Amino acid sequence: MWIFLENSGIKWKNILTFVATDSYTVMVKFIGEYSCKIDDKGRVIFPSAFKGLMDSGDDMRLVVKKDIFADCLEMFTFQEWDRQSEKLKSKLNFFNEQHAAFWRQYMRDCAVVEPDSKPGRITIPKKLLESIGAGKEIVFAGNDHKIEIWAREKFEASGIPKDDYISIARSLANL
Numbered sequence: 001m002w003i004f005l006e007n008s009g010i011k012w013k014n015i016l017t018f019v020a021t022d023s024y025t026v027m028v029k030f031i032g033e034y035s036c037k038i039d040d041k042g043r044v045i046f047p048s049a050f051k052g053l054m055d056s057g058d059d060m061r062l063v064v065k066k067d068i069f070a071d072c073l074e075m076f077t078f079q080e081w082d083r084q085s086e087k088l089k090s091k092l093n094f095f096n097e098q099h100a101a102f103w104r105q106y107m108r109d110c111a112v113v114e115p116d117s118k119p120g121r122i123t124i125p126k127k128l129l130e131s132i133g134a135g136k137e138i139v140f141a142g143n144d145h146k147i148e149i150w151a152r153e154k155f156e157a158s159g160i161p162k163d164d165y166i167s168i169a170r171s172l173a174n175l
Contacts, residue, residue, distance in 0.1 A: 028077055030146065034049065041123065046122045050142065063113075067148070073148070109127065
């Protein structure tokens with residue numbers, strides 16, 4: 001069951017869209033792209049538009065990990081990370097060597113980060129930033145239930161050609 005609560009008059013701080021699932025978990029929907037500079041300690045300013053979607057009374061922890069398929073990092077709210085991890089774990093048999101090895105790899109290079117209270121800075125481990133080739137500037141790209149973090153140059157090069165995009169859209173419309 002999906003319930004969309006847009007423009008419902010409910011007063012949540014800067015909330016554009018929330019989705020309630022059948023387990024009554026509220027998920028934040030991240031939308032938009034924001035560039036920022038990385039300082040020498042690996043700190044970045046977490047976009048205020050994304051921070052504003054998270055209620056200050058909520059768990060502000062975020063999980064960052066390397067994306068399996070793309071050359072970027074994925075960032076999830078801790079609630080979303082927990083939900084997805086439990087769903088994945090339920091499909092694994094830890095007495096199966098391949099499953100155990102997959103889980104071990106899946107859990108590698110993860111970090112829990114939390115924005116500072118006032119300036120909203122977060123520190124992303126340098127190892128993770130280096131894994132995506134981040135130099136001095138990154139892009140936070142909202143991707144629904146997660147935020148992707150890209151090296152600026154790689155983000156700009158990551159799009160698919162317009163003709164391919166249109167072709168995929170047409171094929172999906174025929175499903």
